[in-house]
Amino acid sequence: xxxxxxxxxxxxxxxxxxxxxxxxxxxxxxxxxxxxxxxxxxxxxxxxxxxxxxxxxxxxxxxxxxxxxxxxxxxxxxxxxxxxxxxxxxxxxxxxxxxxxxxxxxxxxxxxxxxxxxxxxxxxxxxxxxxxxxxxxxxxxxxxxxxxxxxxxxxxxxxxxxxxxxxxxxxxxxxxxxxxxxxxxxxxxxxxxxxxxxxxxxxxxxxxxxxxxxxxxxxxxxxxxxxxxxxxxxxxxxxxxxxxxxxxxxxxxxxxxxxxxxxxxxxxxxxxxxxxxxxxxxxxxxxxxxxxxxxxxxxxxxxxxxxxxxxxxxxxxxxxxxxxxxxxxxxxxxxxxxxxxxxxxxxxxxxxxxxxxxxxxxxxxxxxxxxxxxxxxxxxxxxxxxxxxxxxxxxxxxxxxxxxxxxxxxxxxxxxxxxxxxxxxxxxxxxx
Amino acid sequence: xxxxxxxxxxxxxxxxxxxxxxxxxxxxxxxxxxxxxxxxxxxxxxxxxxxxxxxxxxxxxxxxxxxxxxxxxxxxxxxxxxxxxxxxxxxxxxxxxxxxxxxxxxxxxxxxxxxxxxxxxxxxxxxxxxxxxxxxxxxxxxxxxxxxxxxxxxxxxxxxxxxxxxxxxxxxxxxxxxxxxxxxxxxxxxxxxxxxxxxxxxxxxxxxxxxxxxxxxxxxxxxxxxxxxxxxxxxxxxxxxxxxxxxxxxxxxxxxxxxxxxxxxxxxxxxxxxxxxxxxxxxxxxxxxxxxxxxxxxxxxxxxxxxxxxxxxxxxxxxxxxxxxxxxxxxxxxxxxxxxxxxxxxxxxxxxxxxxxxxxxxxxxxxxxxxxxxxxxxxxxxxxxxxxxxxxxxxxxxxxxxxxxxxxxxxxxxxxxxxxxxxxxxxxxxxxxxxx
Numbered sequence: 001x002x003x004x005x006x007x008x009x010x011x012x013x014x015x016x017x018x019x020x021x022x023x024x025x026x027x028x029x030x031x032x033x034x035x036x037x038x039x040x041x042x043x044x045x046x047x048x049x050x051x052x053x054x055x056x057x058x059x060x061x062x063x064x065x066x067x068x069x070x071x072x073x074x075x076x077x078x079x080x081x082x083x084x085x086x087x088x089x090x091x092x093x094x095x096x097x098x099x100x101x102x103x104x105x106x107x108x109x110x111x112x113x114x115x116x117x118x119x120x121x122x123x124x125x126x127x128x129x130x131x132x133x134x135x136x137x138x139x140x141x142x143x144x145x146x147x148x149x150x151x152x153x154x155x156x157x158x159x160x161x162x163x164x165x166x167x168x169x170x171x172x173x174x175x176x177x178x179x180x181x182x183x184x185x186x187x188x189x190x191x192x193x194x195x196x197x198x199x200x201x202x203x204x205x206x207x208x209x210x211x212x213x214x215x216x217x218x219x220x221x222x223x224x225x226x227x228x229x230x231x232x233x234x235x236x237x238x239x240x241x242x243x244x245x246x247x248x249x250x251x252x253x254x255x256x257x258x259x260x261x262x263x264x265x266x267x268x269x270x271x272x273x274x275x276x277x278x279x280x281x282x283x284x285x286x287x288x289x290x291x292x293x294x295x296x297x298x299x300x301x302x303x304x305x306x307x308x309x310x311x312x313x314x315x316x317x318x319x320x321x322x323x324x325x326x327x328x329x330x331x332x333x334x335x336x337x338x339x340x341x342x343x344x345x346x347x348x349x350x351x352x353x354x355x356x357x358x359x360x361x362x363x364x365x366x367x368x369x370x371x372x373x374x375x376x377x378x379x380x381x382x383x384x385x386x387x388x389x390x391x392x393x394x395x396x397x398x399x400x401x402x403x404x405x406x407x408x409x410x411x412x413x414x415x416x417x418x419x420x421x422x423x424x425x426x427x428x429x430x431x432x
Numbered sequence: 433x434x435x436x437x438x439x440x441x442x443x444x445x446x447x448x449x450x451x452x453x454x455x456x457x458x459x460x461x462x463x464x465x466x467x468x469x470x471x472x473x474x475x476x477x478x479x480x481x482x483x484x485x486x487x488x489x490x491x492x493x494x495x496x497x498x499x500x501x502x503x504x505x506x507x508x509x510x511x512x513x514x515x516x517x518x519x520x521x522x523x524x525x526x527x528x529x530x531x532x533x534x535x536x537x538x539x540x541x542x543x544x545x546x547x548x549x550x551x552x553x554x555x556x557x558x559x560x561x562x563x564x565x566x567x568x569x570x571x572x573x574x575x576x577x578x579x580x581x582x583x584x585x586x587x588x589x590x591x592x593x594x595x596x597x598x599x600x601x602x603x604x605x606x607x608x609x610x611x612x613x614x615x616x617x618x619x620x621x622x623x624x625x626x627x628x629x630x631x632x633x634x635x636x637x638x639x640x641x642x643x644x645x646x647x648x649x650x651x652x653x654x655x656x657x658x659x660x661x662x663x664x665x666x667x668x669x670x671x672x673x674x675x676x677x678x679x680x681x682x683x684x685x686x687x688x689x690x691x692x693x694x695x696x697x698x699x700x701x702x703x704x705x706x707x708x709x710x711x712x713x714x715x716x717x718x719x720x721x722x723x724x725x726x727x728x729x730x731x732x733x734x735x736x737x738x739x740x741x742x743x744x745x746x747x748x749x750x751x752x753x754x755x756x757x758x759x760x761x762x763x764x765x766x767x768x769x770x771x772x773x774x775x776x777x778x779x780x781x782x783x784x785x786x787x788x789x790x791x792x793x794x795x796x797x798x799x800x801x802x803x804x805x806x807x808x809x810x811x812x813x814x815x816x817x818x819x820x821x822x823x824x825x826x827x828x829x830x831x832x833x834x835x836x837x838x839x840x841x842x843x844x845x846x847x848x849x850x851x852x853x854x855x856x857x858x859x860x861x862x863x864x865x866x867x868x
Binding site (some may be wrong): 025026027028058066067070071073074075076077078079094095096099122123124125126127128129130131132133134136137139239240241242243272273283284285286287288293296297299302303322324325326355358359360361362363365366368369370371372 | 443466468469470471509510513514516517518519520521522524537538539565566569570572573574576577579580581582683684685686687688718719720726729730731732733734735736737756757758788791792793794795796797798799801802803804805858
């Protein structure tokens, strides 16, 4: 087992942060550019801007016209993609090591020179609406969107990242281009790279490419974080099909809070371990988690999962259950409440915490096989904390005590401070 | 033509770093070492797919595969998962038409545990009635969800129409009415007849040497025998289509319509495979989903996804176009796709298009194997399709040998727009489509 290689960190005069990690196990480089902009930056009436700008970043610059970008990457045997999230937007290319120059030139070019032609904007409007319609086909998307909206009073986290349909119909080319110019600049970006290169040479090349780009000014963001709901809100959606879903949402701590690590252990115990890997690695089954045993093993539900997201501001901890049609939603809710009450009134065993930490360690090992995933890790934690958050993740999990879990459950999983969302099959004609 | 450098080719799996051994009971073991990460991936298959299912009990092979971890002679369901999850390891079973399959991963120190668990689940499952009932409830929920999934429903209907009375026409996870008839005794009988070492393949990739892998596999499974194990039945060819068939599966309440258009394609072992595969890349893969993606998504803005796939199996293959479109754009999308297919069989792709796809195929090969799971998949393919241990080293020359004329000839052999299956699933159609 080789020693973990050093992460070289630099900051250019124009504010661009750079993280480089040499990995020489395969002739591959994965290159990422992260921007601190996501749906958290959006205002009512303009939801979906971040995601749409991400799409427009594939629509060409004077140097790389729209139709040439995908082909150029594919021709070199590379893969590329982009993701928009609550707090960030990121672009990556994983390429044969000797072809990475193309990825470098594409990213520096589209930080500053994307065209946003009116024609491309209109064509992409229907593509994005089509993407949203594909999601709307899923009952859990509809339920999640409604629960998310009910979980915040005004914080932008209440909006689906893809945006509201009415906004997607009304957003203009100028809205998109203005948003791009405002948020895409070196001072709002982080460039990360892992793979088969020499860090000193690569840094020199990155400096050559980026140094001339003006820093850019990032306007301060006026977002008020929201604490616990302080009440129980219930929402219900009816739709086609035969399957009932329950989605519970509690306020979760921001990722940079010490509570977040304790929450990760609690989630692992309650619903099963979650992975920080975006690429590869796979997950671990959750069949010995508390709620699987109490809900699925007993036949009350046919599936259970937990979801904790690493975010800048406090977001949500979600528990999703797929209900066995022979049982009621209230039965499942009662069991979940009973199990949460146990966590609030009794300390869990030390050995259960150790088990959760071993699972997290295994998931880290699985994720380290993959260079694309290692490059992802270099930037991910910086979007809501610092890279240190990632490096000390296991160490922080290990600090968790049974008393911490108990206090956390009391503080965050209160019955009177949550959203209870349900998706119920519509009865009658055409319900099937 | 660009190609991999010599050093890059050497980094791909080849005869000098793939271990392949046959255990005396008929199990084939392949392994490749990677000591850069302290983990191991395991995957494999065995001859116990849904091809053995009767129509009345369709789903039996799949049900059996998923049930083997629900309790064995030595451990309960909870004990099995407690041992695995306690060390962050994973193991799972599934089945397709021809084979049962398994996959797992663990830290290398825990590999003996997942091999031992694999062994007891394959050899000594007990199918506890209570667990079988729990699984049935989960399957029934899964099938109810499938019935509301436009993509899954279109795919089911497509297979039914293209394969008709052939085993591949049937979904391996069955239907609610067939799953409801399967008893624990059925599972035991299926296991007794079809689970055995003959034809089984195990692949191990990660922080382990081949001799260690052989020792561990031999310890876990070397003494397994099953005199009752049935051989795979011979599979008859699928009859070619004689006309276009269009069908729509209405699912009220949906926002999008999923579309599949397709024909029978080459088998993986066919000499046409590389020409068809590269042609498919030009048609619906390269860049942003090739020519089809360019026309349907980029130019017309009709879909978020519109692409093609060549699905070449051991026995059969299909060549498909898939897209997700707004219901009102369905006819227009079909027309645009037909126009592209006619162009594709009407004239050769350009030398530049073919060169681009060749370059993509060769350049992306190391990327597809950057993880242990990627390499494990590559080794499974070597064995399943009998490609030879030097296949990935020969791959660049196989790709480069294809000409534009071969692509056209292959396209004309398989793609007959007047004899396609066209299936859609989404909101009910407003105007009645013509059903031939």
